[in-house]
Amino acid sequence: MATRVESIAPRPHRLGGASTAWIALLGILVFWGLAAWIYQLTQGLIATGMRDVVSWGLYIFTFAFFVGLSAGGLIVASGAEVFGVRSLMPLSRLGVMTAAACVLVAAMTIIPDLGNPQRVWELFRYPNWSSPLVWDVLIIIVYFLFAVTDLAVMTRRGTEPSLRARRLRTLAYIGLPAAVLLHSITAWIFGLQISRPWWNTALMAPLFVTSAILSGTALVTLVALAAQRFDRFELQPETRNALCGLMAAAVAVDLFLVGSDYITILWGNVPRDRAALDIVLPGGSWQWLFWLEWVIGGIVPFVLFVVPRFRARPLLVAVASLLVMVGVYAFRIELVVGGMLRPLLHFAPGNAIGSYRLGAASFQFDGIYHPTWVEYAIVTGLVAFLALLITVGYRRLRMLAAEVL
Amino acid sequence: MAATETPKKWGMVVDQNRCIGCWTCALGCKEVNNEPLGFFWNRILTTAPGDTTGETSNTLSAPASDNIDVPSGTFPDVSMAYLPVACQHCEDAPCVKVCPVGATFRRDDGVVLVDYERCIGCRYCIAACPYGIRVFNWGDAQQPVDFTIGYGKDYRTSDDRLVFTPDRPRGVVEKCTLCVELIDTGEEPFCVQVCPVGARIFGDLNDPESEVSRLVEQGGATELLPDLGTDPRVAYVPVERKEGSV
Numbered sequence: 001m002a003t004r005v006e007s008i009a010p011r012p013h014r015l016g017g018a019s020t021a022w023i024a025l026l027g028i029l030v031f032w033g034l035a036a037w038i039y040q041l042t043q044g045l046i047a048t049g050m051r052d053v054v055s056w057g058l059y060i061f062t063f064a065f066f067v068g069l070s071a072g073g074l075i076v077a078s079g080a081e082v083f084g085v086r087s088l089m090p091l092s093r094l095g096v097m098t099a100a101a102c103v104l105v106a107a108m109t110i111i112p113d114l115g116n117p118q119r120v121w122e123l124f125r126y127p128n129w130s131s132p133l134v135w136d137v138l139i140i141i142v143y144f145l146f147a148v149t150d151l152a153v154m155t156r157r158g159t160e161p162s163l164r165a166r167r168l169r170t171l172a173y174i175g176l177p178a179a180v181l182l183h184s185i186t187a188w189i190f191g192l193q194i195s196r197p198w199w200n201t202a203l204m205a206p207l208f209v210t211s212a213i214l215s216g217t218a219l220v221t222l223v224a225l226a227a228q229r230f231d232r233f234e235l236q237p238e239t240r241n242a243l244c245g246l247m248a249a250a251v252a253v254d255l256f257l258v259g260s261d262y263i264t265i266l267w268g269n270v271p272r273d274r275a276a277l278d279i280v281l282p283g284g285s286w287q288w289l290f291w292l293e294w295v296i297g298g299i300v301p302f303v304l305f306v307v308p309r310f311r312a313r314p315l316l317v318a319v320a321s322l323l324v325m326v327g328v329y330a331f332r333i334e335l336v337v338g339g340m341l342r343p344l345l346h347f348a349p350g351n352a353i354g355s356y357r358l359g360a361a362s363f364q365f366d367g368i369y370h371p372t373w374v375e376y377a378i379v380t381g382l383v384a385f386l387a388l389l390i391t392v393g394y395r396r397l398r399m400l401a402a403e404v405l
Numbered sequence: 406m407a408a409t410e411t412p413k414k415w416g417m418v419v420d421q422n423r424c425i426g427c428w429t430c431a432l433g434c435k436e437v438n439n440e441p442l443g444f445f446w447n448r449i450l451t452t453a454p455g456d457t458t459g460e461t462s463n464t465l466s467a468p469a470s471d472n473i474d475v476p477s478g479t480f481p482d483v484s485m486a487y488l489p490v491a492c493q494h495c496e497d498a499p500c501v502k503v504c505p506v507g508a509t510f511r512r513d514d515g516v517v518l519v520d521y522e523r524c525i526g527c528r529y530c531i532a533a534c535p536y537g538i539r540v541f542n543w544g545d546a547q548q549p550v551d552f553t554i555g556y557g558k559d560y561r562t563s564d565d566r567l568v569f570t571p572d573r574p575r576g577v578v579e580k581c582t583l584c585v586e587l588i589d590t591g592e593e594p595f596c597v598q599v600c601p602v603g604a605r606i607f608g609d610l611n612d613p614e615s616e617v618s619r620l621v622e623q624g625g626a627t628e629l630l631p632d633l634g635t636d637p638r639v640a641y642v643p644v645e646r647k648e649g650s651v
Contacts, residue, residue, distance in 0.1 A: 120525060194499060
């Protein structure tokens, strides 16, 4: 407990005009996103770049990404309790707070993707239990409630420290499996589909769990480094090293799993699997995803995390954390687009006008996907809302820390 | 409802030996269902003969050929067949399994339908369908003429679910209904009625005497992408190649 107290101990406020400007900027972006969503409601989903071949786009990439981000915080916090990783304990509160914020915004991201958002209540009225989506909604709610409870226990006034520690440990034993389940179920939305060979791999759940640990830890690291830079939050070198070690291991396992998938497809050389892989491999039309995932979001941050000279510099750690998040986002795009671009029956005139372009042969259509400004605006608004929640949450935690401890 | 009085198991067989690739069924379907511009519930792929088997469906170019009306192979050893594809009304339908609100459902007689008043527009079914037959109303439906053509009115199942409406609501998924409004009154689906060469055969798979049962049992009819185990209610009689022909 002592270490946790130390890190968010009350210090004089240094947040002034800059902080207000930051919050105002985020507020403007949130309203911009909201305005874009209202525009989309008046037009329908035709305002997006999604069409029948690539029928899921930016909203789904971002949803899967936000779900992943929510992992880190809770895994850092619960892992610290369950496995007794002392160096991570100072970040428990920050971690759980970001987890709650991320999972809330992830749930919100689904709404603009729906063709009939006013019917979303039907998920509770007529749930079809064979659908992974229903289970995902359920686990998102459970996870959010859990994170809020955890946070309440952490910050509740007048609890005896030993009692609080015991309660937190008990909660951590629930939190860790809940986090694993959340990412697995989200992975199974894709992984269980026989219609998309690219998705239909048993590696999907382990991949989602690993990339969630990776991107979520990166978010907590970034928030902690920002708090250290702009406030008087202290990120001890040993804590930073522990985070770097965790992320280096996660990025290695993540690339190992993705690589296993690649080698299975390349060796098997089954055309319908190759069709998806070739899109993202060097030479394919979406090859930038490969470079983002393997080099910019893979090897580069890995080196920054493992070389002691680099990870001693907070700025480089922040850059590396940002890069792994870019890499994980690239994986989300690769997953959705790779799975949808080449349908099993690939001549598909049963698709709405404008959804295809001419392919290599006459009357062969490939899917296309270019997000529109509406999608970018809504996703930017959601990211801004997440940043706003974390900023406000951080200040609130800080105040609570001053009162409780 | 007539269909529920005696247990039916509706099925369709497409005889590829008869299909001439004229698209009449696709256009008939578009008319009777007032399908908006750019929408096709039913389409005709060009394929090599026998490309509905699991073996060849593992190749990228099969079952659809890269080109429409273009034979596969190298001259003079070329061959070609047509493969009309609409909803396969699968027994183990991936779309029914993934729909979070049960808007896509399977009736007791095997017809897979979409409830326009229930669909939340998440498009999970589009992601799940291996045959790519579902279309989504991204915006307001556009029609070439300003009046309704085809069946022309709403149709509800016996449990009051709206499974056809000529004016499509925005943000819902639609697909082949096996002309549920026609088969419930004892008629055949419109694609079967309009086929000029009798390549489409519709009937009750529970009746061993029906032509569809006979074709499935003895006629060597095969399924589309059978390796996926979706167990379609639509079967195809593959082209029989005569000895000495190319």
